Amino acid sequence: MPIVIKHLSFTYSANTPYEKKALKNINLEINEGDFLGIIGHTGSGKSTFIQHINGLIKPQQGEVEIFDLKLTPAKKPKVNLRDLRSKVGMVFQYPEYQLFADTVEKDVAFGPKNLGLSAEEVAKRVKTAIEMVGLDYEAVKDRAPFELSGGQKRRVAIAGIIAMQPKVLILDEPTAGLDPYGKEQILNLIKYLKTHCSPTIIVISHDIDEITRFANRIVVFNDAQIAYDEPMQQLFKHSRQLQKMGLDIPRAVKVVNNLRARGVDLGDDIVTAEDLLKAIIARYNEKHSAQIDEGACVFDMYDFSQKWLTSEEREELGLIPKSEEVPKAQSKTRKPNKKTKPRKTKDEEGKE
Amino acid sequence: MRDISFGQYYPVKSFVHNIDARIKIFVTLLYMVSVFFIVSYTTFVCMFALLMIIIAISHVPYRIVFRSIRGLIFLLIFTAIINIFFTSSGNVLLPIKIGKLVINITDQGINFAIKMALRFSMLVLGSSILTFTTTPTELTDALEVILKPLTYIKIPVHDLAIIMSIALRFIPGLMDETDKIMMAQKARGANIDSGNFFKKIKAMLPVLIPLFVSAFRRADELADALDARCYNASGKRTKMKVFKLKATDLVAFFAFVAIVVLIFLDKYLIGAMVTPPDLGGFEVQGLDIFVYRLIMIITG
Numbered sequence: 238m239p240i241v242i243k244h245l246s247f248t249y250s251a252n253t254p255y256e257k258k259a260l261k262n263i264n265l266e267i268n269e270g271d272f273l274g275i276i277g278h279t280g281s282g283k284s285t286f287i288q289h290i291n292g293l294i295k296p297q298q299g300e301v302e303i304f305d306l307k308l309t310p311a312k313k314p315k316v317n318l319r320d321l322r323s324k325v326g327m328v329f330q331y332p333e334y335q336l337f338a339d340t341v342e343k344d345v346a347f348g349p350k351n352l353g354l355s356a357e358e359v360a361k362r363v364k365t366a367i368e369m370v371g372l373d374y375e376a377v378k379d380r381a382p383f384e385l386s387g388g389q390k391r392r393v394a395i396a397g398i399i400a401m402q403p404k405v406l407i408l409d410e411p412t413a414g415l416d417p418y419g420k421e422q423i424l425n426l427i428k429y430l431k432t433h434c435s436p437t438i439i440v441i442s443h444d445i446d447e448i449t450r451f452a453n454r455i456v457v458f459n460d461a462q463i464a465y466d467e468p469m470q471q472l473f474k475h476s477r478q479l480q481k482m483g484l485d486i487p488r489a490v491k492v493v494n495n496l497r498a499r500g501v502d503l504g505d506d507i508v509t510a511e512d513l514l515k516a517i518i519a520r521y522n523e524k525h526s527a528q529i530d531e532g533a534c535v536f537d538m539y540d541f542s543q544k545w546l547t548s549e550e551r552e553e554l555g556l557i558p559k560s561e562e563v564p565k566a567q568s569k570t571r572k573p574n575k576k577t578k579p580r581k582t583k584d585e586e587g588k589e
Numbered sequence: 590m591r592d593i594s595f596g597q598y599y600p601v602k603s604f605v606h607n608i609d610a611r612i613k614i615f616v617t618l619l620y621m622v623s624v625f626f627i628v629s630y631t632t633f634v635c636m637f638a639l640l641m642i643i644i645a646i647s648h649v650p651y652r653i654v655f656r657s658i659r660g661l662i663f664l665l666i667f668t669a670i671i672n673i674f675f676t677s678s679g680n681v682l683l684p685i686k687i688g689k690l691v692i693n694i695t696d697q698g699i700n701f702a703i704k705m706a707l708r709f710s711m712l713v714l715g716s717s718i719l720t721f722t723t724t725p726t727e728l729t730d731a732l733e734v735i736l737k738p739l740t741y742i743k744i745p746v747h748d749l750a751i752i753m754s755i756a757l758r759f760i761p762g763l764m765d766e767t768d769k770i771m772m773a774q775k776a777r778g779a780n781i782d783s784g785n786f787f788k789k790i791k792a793m794l795p796v797l798i799p800l801f802v803s804a805f806r807r808a809d810e811l812a813d814a815l816d817a818r819c820y821n822a823s824g825k826r827t828k829m830k831v832f833k834l835k836a837t838d839l840v841a842f843f844a845f846v847a848i849v850v851l852i853f854l855d856k857y858l859i860g861a862m863v864t865p866p867d868l869g870g871f872e873v874q875g876l877d878i879f880v881y882r883l884i885m886i887i888t889g
Contacts, residue, residue: 254599254600254601255600288772291776293772293775319778319780322776322777322778323778326776327773329769329772329773329776330769332773334770334773334799334802334803335770335773335774335795335799336799337795337796337798338795347774347777347795348777351777351778351780383802397777398776398777401778
């Protein structure tokens, strides 16, 4: 149990007219290996909460236990914050705004240097971190961070945290302000970091479609309290309550809910576009089993059009047994959702 | 950092908050000048009582208003000491000899020192009532109106006002930004709070550089935004919030003017009408003469 939070409360500007309760009696346990998503409105307390985990805010009430370190409101014993920050890495919103050094290498080295590591160890970690975020170390190390592109800057900033090799990595809105391509890359990076760097990852995001793609557990903050703490598949049973809080639900869940309202029940555990696609195909095949031989038809959830799959795509989805002749590498690079999931802004509700 | 609200504005509703900002600025200026004309302790007491009443109706807690003098205690003590040592008139209470140099501490010196300290603290208290009850935006708007006549001698008042309001508008944002960058660097293990002076300055670099970068970026964006809307500083434009005098504003104004008149009467008229008692070099002024006589009568 790496992180245990008990009865945590926090108030900004107490006893003034600006007083604001940011956290009210928060209890949470975060397990090793969790891929935790945190959602909630602006001002719901989620930022204040994650700042506690990194020791950036001293608890006013309650306690935060991280590995063997205990943060309490008491002045003594003093917690070794450096030790804490080497274990918990924190990537703030728009992390590229914190870059300051004249070269990328120096900037990434800032964190590990502060940990008091030896020069060789620092250099080694910097190199691994820069490579881990997918940048070319030799090409980028002597460049000024300010002359890189937006997405590159963000990766350098993330590398600066990874270089400290934290066991827990917290990211606040990691994809904010990026274009769809940049978003995709950062999301893939986060998935990669989960297996190669920090086994426990906490992500705050506004984009529910994004968070459902990797989180295995979601905590919902509402009005300074935890409203829900559920495994990802179960959270959207509370769709209506979430929407009442003004939170968005995944588009796939919306489709499922609308279909249910029209008498088609696809089940409860559909959250992502891929889940939905599989469920719809399965349902379709139940009804139109005769057509499978000719090629399966896919119901496109974004614009209600029907599409015929190629035999390769059907293979990929497991609708027909894989043929041996197809080279493995080729079938691996092809993603099942490539053709069937165009990113359209149109919602199915608008079509009703 | 986050706990400090920008400026001093204290957001509550009160009669004082509601008074027209122009009147408030004007009255405060008048008050600041007239404080230096207060000569008698009696008037000081009356003025202090008046300040307390104004603070009470402004709904700003006393402890917050008095906090504004706290930073000036050193200055107060310093001026008081200077006054005590460099006033030579009056009856000598304590002569101090340092080698050939003789410094006399006189009753008149102490008298001056106390009055000066009183004036200073009342100056600060009074002007902080203005900043506690008026938002920075109101202040700049009102200043622009008050300084309007200066445009006739080619002083770009409107430009200055816009510069001031933009500066004010950006301070909270930059403070937030500083806070965020500081947190981000702390999360990277930066040690900002400890070490000696030079170490601290060096440790601030990772905060200051991104802060400057972001300040310039914001300035650029704002300039573009102004340009995109064809902003032209010399153009004639109307105000979104037009100041309108209310009856209560005028009442407050004239009440205050009356008090100022009393202060001047105290200084010039009473001194001319009544002869002050002769106490060596120690001067008794204004209404204090009456108080002195009253005490004399009571004690016989």
